Amino acid sequence: MTLTEKDQKYLWHAYTQHKTSDAPIAITKGKDALLWDEKGNTYIDAIASWWVNPYGHSNERLAKKAYEQLTSLEHVLFGGFTHQPACDLAETLLKILPKNQSKIFFSDNGSTAVEVAVKIALQYYYNQGEKRTTFIAFEEAFHGDTFAAMAVSGISLYTTAFQGQLLDVVRIPIPEKGKEKECKERLEEVLSQYNCAGFIFEPLVLGAAGMRMYAPEVLDELIQICRKHKVLTLADEVMTGFGKTGKNFACDYLKEMPDMICLSKALTGGTIPLSVTSTTEAIYDAFYSDDISKALFHGHTFMANPTGCAIALESLKILQEAPMQANLKRIHAKHQAFASKMDKHPKVARTRTLGVIFALDLEVPNRGEYYGSIRNELYKYYISHGVILRPVYHTIYVLPPYIITDEQLDKVYHIIEESIEHLTNKGLL
Numbered sequence: 001m002t003l004t005e006k007d008q009k010y011l012w013h014a015y016t017q018h019k020t021s022d023a024p025i026a027i028t029k030g031k032d033a034l035l036w037d038e039k040g041n042t043y044i045d046a047i048a049s050w051w052v053n054p055y056g057h058s059n060e061r062l063a064k065k066a067y068e069q070l071t072s073l074e075h076v077l078f079g080g081f082t083h084q085p086a087c088d089l090a091e092t093l094l095k096i097l098p099k100n101q102s103k104i105f106f107s108d109n110g111s112t113a114v115e116v117a118v119k120i121a122l123q124y125y126y127n128q129g130e131k132r133t134t135f136i137a138f139e140e141a142f143h144g145d146t147f148a149a150m151a152v153s154g155i156s157l158y159t160t161a162f163q164g165q166l167l168d169v170v171r172i173p174i175p176e177k178g179k180e181k182e183c184k185e186r187l188e189e190v191l192s193q194y195n196c197a198g199f200i201f202e203p204l205v206l207g208a209a210g211m212r213m214y215a216p217e218v219l220d221e222l223i224q225i226c227r228k229h230k231v232l233t234l235a236d237e238v239m240t241g242f243g244k245t246g247k248n249f250a251c252d253y254l255k256e257m258p259d260m261i262c263l264s265k266a267l268t269g270g271t272i273p274l275s276v277t278s279t280t281e282a283i284y285d286a287f288y289s290d291d292i293s294k295a296l297f298h299g300h301t302f303m304a305n306p307t308g309c310a311i312a313l314e315s316l317k318i319l320q321e322a323p324m325q326a327n328l329k330r331i332h333a334k335h336q337a338f339a340s341k342m343d344k345h346p347k348v349a350r351t352r353t354l355g356v357i358f359a360l361d362l363e364v365p366n367r368g369e370y371y372g373s374i375r376n377e378l379y380k381y382y383i384s385h386g387v388i389l390r391p392v393y394h395t396i397y398v399l400p401p402y403i404i405t406d407e408q409l410d411k412v413y414h415i416i417e418e419s420i421e422h423l424t425n426k427g428l429l
Helices: 003-010 060-070 084-096 110-126 147-151 156-162 180-193 216-228 281-285 306-320 322-342 373-384 406-425
Strands: 027-031 034-037 042-045 101-107 134-138 168-172 196-201 232-236 260-263 275-280 348-354 357-362 395-398
Touching: 042 406, 060 306, 084 101, 084 275, 084 306, 101 110, 101 281, 110 147, 110 196, 110 232, 110 260, 110 275, 134 180, 147 156, 168 180, 180 196, 180 216, 196 216, 216 232, 275 281, 306 322, 322 348, 322 357, 322 406, 357 406, 373 406, 395 406
Parallel strands: 134 168, 134 196, 196 232, 232 260
Antiparallel strands: 027 034, 034 042, 101 275, 260 275, 348 357, 357 395
16 A cells, blocks of 8 residues: 555544545655655645744754754653753743743643643632633634634634633734724723633734734733733744744744743754743742642643753754854745735735745635635645645745745745636636
8 A cells, every 4th residue: 555545544634624635645755845755746845844844854953963862861751850951941942032931831732832821821810819711812813722722712613613612712803904903992891891811812923814914013012901901911932933933932023021932833843742831930939839739730741851852952053053044034035025026916915924934815805715715726736836835715825944945935936926827717816
């Protein structure tokens, strides 16, 4: 059997209706920005495999660190024990995170980082004799697929089956240009009407909603409003963290600092699952007590995995080095030039860029379905032309590995232009 045949016999994939979906592509090798399938076809990974591979596939420095750690201490339980990689990684992260962050809690992935943050927020008030049950989140936000993370997400396709079984969440508009006032007024209204524990947000860019962007100034105001009402703020930087926005973190564009920050994805350069929930000292202090019941009873078997921590340390070194910082600027400049060109395209409604993120919205009467005909046709077109892109609704976005070459980027841009012509010829635009 081929790998694809074995897959169809044994495996169940995420976000997939197996009855109607095409067979998955069996990838056998990856190097830098390229992937190869079992038939020998080559693909440019223009979304860094769901935003986790900033330094490319099969990075030799990360592989070397993994080997060194695996042959020293591959794993040890984190209940009652600690180790050098976890201590060093926490220390390194706290040096580059917003200065109000003080403690690091490890878990396994983006969803669990958010899950931990939500539980911390709820228990923070509970430990002080106060019960708060409601969270505030943006419309169309996505924060993960575990229950609390799913609850604070706003994409109904992912959550419809679980309505009535989730946390209490009130949604406010995304403060995109022209909607800032409406968003702030709605936040004030919600805070006056509900007993809120926290406001969770994707800072500056809502990824799964189609790279929807908003200004740091309005987020500063939203955080100030929450602080006035003594409501915790939770920044989900799972997608935006580690250079995606041009800075280490999207929160680096802010004057106000959130109370908690969730990190994962690019943390280990696309190697081993690892995530972080960082908090202020004040939040940690609410759990510090002679009363055992006030402890945070949440843990993961592989939390603070030494191998993952060692790789993450090397990943952070690579990010801070001059060549990688130059790559961030180079890609951003390329994106801006392409955006200027596409802004003149009659089938393009608007473009936007931030750091290494580029997105354009097609000129269509409505956004359509999340996995609608335009999106599906585009996805198939890109795959057939050797480019991995995953459009959202009518939005095409590029978020490549930082080591992608100019030639590879130019090919991605060219295929995007051709794909719009393809849709037009098929009568879909």
